[in-house]
Amino acid sequence: MIQYLRASGVSLVIDARPGTTPAVLHWGRDLGDLDETALAAFADSVAASVPPSAIDEPLRLTLLPSFADGWSGRPAIEYSAPTGWARTGDVAEGAVEFGPLDAATDIELTPEGVLRVRHRLQNRSDVSVGLHAASIVLPVPSRARELLDFSGLWAHERRPQRITPGHGVWSRESRHGRPGHDDPYLVVAGTPGFGFESGEVWATHIAWSGDRVQWFERSSLGPTTLGGGELLAPGELTLEPGDEYTSPWVVGVWSDAGLDGVSDRLHPWIRSWSTIDRPRPLMLNTWEAVYFEHSLEGLQPLIDAAARVGVERFVLDDGWFVGRNNDRTSLGDWFVDETKWPGGLSPLIEKVHAGGMEFGLWFEPEMVSPESELARTHPDWILSDVRASTWRHQHVLDLANPDVFDYIFGRLDALLGEYAIAYVKWDHNRDVLAPGAHAQTAALYRLIDAVRAAHPGVEIESCASGGGRIDLGILPRTDRVWTSDTNDPLERQLIQRYSSLLVPPEYLGGHLGDARAHTTGRTSSLAFRLATAFFGSAGIEWDLTEATDAELDVITAWATAYRERRALLHSGRxxxxxxxxxxxxxxxxxxxxxxxxxxxxxxxxxxxxxxxxxxxxxxxxxxxxxxxxxxxxxxxxxxxxxxxxxxxxxxxxxxxxxxxxxxxxxxxxxxxxxxxxxxxxxxx
Known part of the structure; x- marks a missing residue:
């Protein structure tokens, strides 16, 4: 059969006639009303000429391109198995036989015009199969000649880079165990000169929070493709007989209205399944106000100032748990520091509530400090090589280990059960840099899902030393993302501009910081800082006890304006x-x-x-x-x-x-x- 999917001015034509591997014939502008006869004529018409020194039949780029199709470009499925198992390309019962694997492809076109594609593989043999790749390959027209993706570094995420590739592959690979600060984020291929307001573009994103690969390929054979999927390390994933693997969704968007047209599809679609169900509270985070200096007496003036200006959520950042006086110790020992908090956190929470605010708390559940009771007791729980260099003086815990999973969930569950915590800032301050990114990411998803199931009223923010883990794999499990560790408004303008291509502004945390930025040392006017933090999920990260009365009055007016307009800011185009x-x-x-x-x-x-x-x-x-x-x-x-x-x-x-x-x-x-x-x- 020939499938014809249409939504919001987009159409997708898939040739899935019996005996053939499905192939995308068109992804882009709506082709109008096409009946079965018209679709069959279209499918027959796309058979290309056979050029010299080529396979002896027209090249057909399928959803599972391989050598058997005459495709010498980057393949979709790669595996290793004992001799005798080869790609056959046979189609049976809705799945393509890829040697020992059965491969089925799920394709969705949402009402907003967002395309989602993934593969489901099953080992139908009696031998072990090493899976190396299960990527999505999508054709785009040759006029999609110019390419945009992103790079960056800590506190400078989402830096755009544009090129016009020739023949070959432009490939972006992430081996951070998270997308990373240099995440390509969106790979956009478009007509030359496309901008925010004009041009025809095709964009893809990998909805996965671990290692990923995305690429653009212009083949000398003729086709142009966008591809991507989970990046699997050699030997990382073995499918035993009967085992199944489902690849992450690859999310694709076509627009003839430039980059804003991409957001016009993605934002309404994300809002259709978003976990956000109430206005985004104006928050104050204590990090750049007090750092590790925690005490009830020290925080009381900050609580009072926050209440005065209209803060609705007060978040206690790093430094509250036992022995945590700097960033070199105690991660993993998730018990309240009785020296700083002799009565536990309840007296602080009572003060916060008395100021009319919710209470939030910082965690970094996936990490452990070498100088911690947990690391001394359970060195076998560490995923990263303890002989290797630490990163921010910490190692990674092996969440795929059931004992580790149970311990971390148990500590989070106990603290969320004991205290009135409305919000968790979930941080992740280093790359994994160890084998096992697939298992670690899958375990992370299970952990967040378990926490949310046990405490459905608690909101979670995804922070990864700023914007190192912002993707459509983590987003359905969270209510906010920390866009960047920098509160410098000059850096933030471009970071927020490009982060919002994919993610709606209500998710993108942005804070009013001190006049002198913590990350850059640059000094900025109060007006610039206020204007920058206004767009998104707004907050404050500044020691308001050092602000003048006049500045507090200005911040109060800004907070009032934010609350009055956030319904527009968080629902509009x-x-x-x-x-x-x-x-x-x-x-x-x-x-x-x-x-x-x-x-x-x-x-x-x-x-x-x-x-x-x-x-x-x-x-x-x-x-x-x-x-x-x-x-x-x-x-x-x-x-x-x-x-x-x-x-x-x-x-x-x-x-x-x-x-x-x-x-x-x-x-x-x-x-x-x-x-x-x-x-x-x-x-x-």
Whole structure:
């Protein structure tokens, strides 16, 4: 049969006629109403010519391409088995016989137009089979010539890189035991020059939190493909007779509206299954406020200041458990430090609750310090080689060991049962750097699932020394991700811009930090810090006891504005304007009915010209008229102008078409600053 899937302007045509390995004939723009006759004619028409010095029949790129198909590009399935088992390509009972393996492929096209593909393999033989790869290979048109993916490092995640590959494979592999700070994140192939607002693009993401591989291949045979899956180390996964393996989902998106069109599909789809079911609380995290200096007396003034400005969740970060006075000891010993907390955590939690706030607590369950009672008692529980270098003075626990799993779950379960903890910041501060990433990741999922089942009211944040583990494998199990360990607003602008391509803003934690950033030492204006932290799941990571009364008043106004507008911020369409000058950014969130929009006009560095490009506000209804005004909290945006545009002081009323196509004259800010704009339809 020929399967024809359609949703939200996307169509997928799969040739799965009897006796053939299924093949994707089209993934992209909706082809319209095609009946069985039209589909059969289409499938027959795609048979290519046979070029010289090639296999003697038209090349057919299947969902399981291999040598048997004449495919010499990167394959989907790789395995090792005793001599005599070879790829046959026979199709029986809905599965392709891959030597000793039966391979079936699950394909979904969601109502939002998001494609999901995975393989299910079973060893039907009487011998052991070493599985090396079970990847997804998807064809894209040859016009998808330009490539975008991401790299980065700690506190500088999600750095875009663009290339135009020639023939061959552009491959990105992660061996961190987590996606890592240099995670390719999304691999996007598109028509040359594609941007946020224009161009046709195809994007893929691997919904897996362990080792992964993603690639783009332009074959000299003709086809262009996007591929990816779990990256399995040699000998890591053996399928015994009867064993099954299900690959991670590969998530694919097509858009003819540029990168914003990718988000337009991913965000509604993620929101359709999201665990988030209430407004995102404004939080305060204690890390950059007090570090390891914990005491009830020391934290009381911070609790009072947090309550004053309108914080709704108070999170105690690292340093609360026995012996933890620095980052060189005690991970794994998950017992409250009686020296710091002689009455346990209850007196602190009571103070937090008295301030009208929920209480949250930091854990790093997957790690152990060599200097800990756990490591001394159970050195056999350590996954990473104890002879190798530590990373942040810690090793990795073997979660696949049932005894380790039970111990960690037991400690989390006991603490969550004893104390009124509404929120867990789940950290992961080093690469695994050891064999067994598959088993470790699978055990991590089981552990989080077990914690959530036992304590369904507790929210979990995924932190991996910042943004080292943000993916669609961890997201269904969490309610927030820590986007980066840096609170420097200049770094954060681009990190948040590109992180939100995949993940909706309500998940992306962003905090108001101190004027001098902990990670970079850069000093930023209060207005810039407030504007940057406003978009996403907002919080504070600053010792508010050192803030002036005037600063506390400004923060209070900012917190009030956040609470009043978070319903829009966390449900609307994310938009980003393309700009000729890379020093300027415009981004925003527009309500689903386009009645309102919130935008940030950002100046990252000195502009190319004395008058930077106009500030365009994309995403508004071109047929409606909007009143645009500045959203201020009382913190002055540093400026270098001799006079301001009238919209800045008086507001302006204009059609959405004008605001989106022409825009407003820019405010001449000092570099590293931003101003927020609010657009409200006058009929709203």
């Amino acid at each position: 994310v938009v980003r304007a393309d700009a000729a000058d890379e020093a300027t950014l415009v981004h925003g969130v527009v309500a689903p009915d386009r009645s309102t929009g919130l935008f940030a006009s950002v100046l990252l560095a000195a502009p190319e010209a004395a008058l930077p490009p106009a500030v365009r506000l994309p995403g508004l209804d071109p047929e409606r008229t909007y009143r645009v005004s500045v959203l201020e909290f009382g913190a002055e945006t540093p400026r270098i102008d001799n006079s301001q545009p009238t919209w800045f002081t008086e507001g302006v009323t204009l059609r959405g078409s004008v605001l989106g196509e022409v825009g407003l004259p820019p405010l001449l800010m000092a570099p590293e600053n931003a101003v927020l704009l609010e657009a409200v339809a006058i009929d709203a």
